[in-house]
Structures are given as structure tokens and as C-alpha cells.
Amino acid sequence: MKAVVDKSLCVACGACAGTCPWVFRMGADGLAEAYRGFERTELDTAQDAAQDCPVGAIKIE
Numbered sequence: 001m002k003a004v005v006d007k008s009l010c011v012a013c014g015a016c017a018g019t020c021p022w023v024f025r026m027g028a029d030g031l032a033e034a035y036r037g038f039e040r041t042e043l044d045t046a047q048d049a050a051q052d053c054p055v056g057a058i059k060i061e
């Protein structure tokens with residue numbers, strides 16, 4: 001499974017990287033990125049990060 005961050009929406013709040021650091025990190029451009037795929041066992045926290053994003057920039061695929 002993987003997450004995708006729409007950087008055109010991200011406001012660099014850092015919430016996703018705080019909630020789910022094994023999927024999200026803040027990139028060199030200061031915006032969030034999903035840097036690795038994840039297993040179904042990690043889906044809950046990835047979904048939490050997506051739901052908590054204040055601008056809806058995260059999609060789970």
C-alpha cells in the first residue's frame with residue numbers, strides 16, 4: 001500500500017510526519033512526502049494521518 005501527498009496543497013504543518021513517521025517525512029523542500037510504502041498492519045496510522053491533514057493533501061492507495 002502507499003500514500004500520496006499532493007504537495008500543491010500541503011501547508012507544511014508536519015502533522016502527518018508526527019502521526020506516522022514510518023510513511024511520511026518532511027522533505028528538503030519543506031513539504032511532506034510519503035517516502036515508503038507500507039503494510040496493511042500500518043494502514044490505521046496512515047489513515048489517521050490522512051484524516052488529520054488540515055488541507056486533505058493525503059490520499060491512501
Ligand code: SF4
Nearest residue numbers: 010011013014016053
Ligand atoms: S498533514 Fe497535510 S498539510 Fe500537514 S505536513 Fe502533512 S501533508 Fe502537509
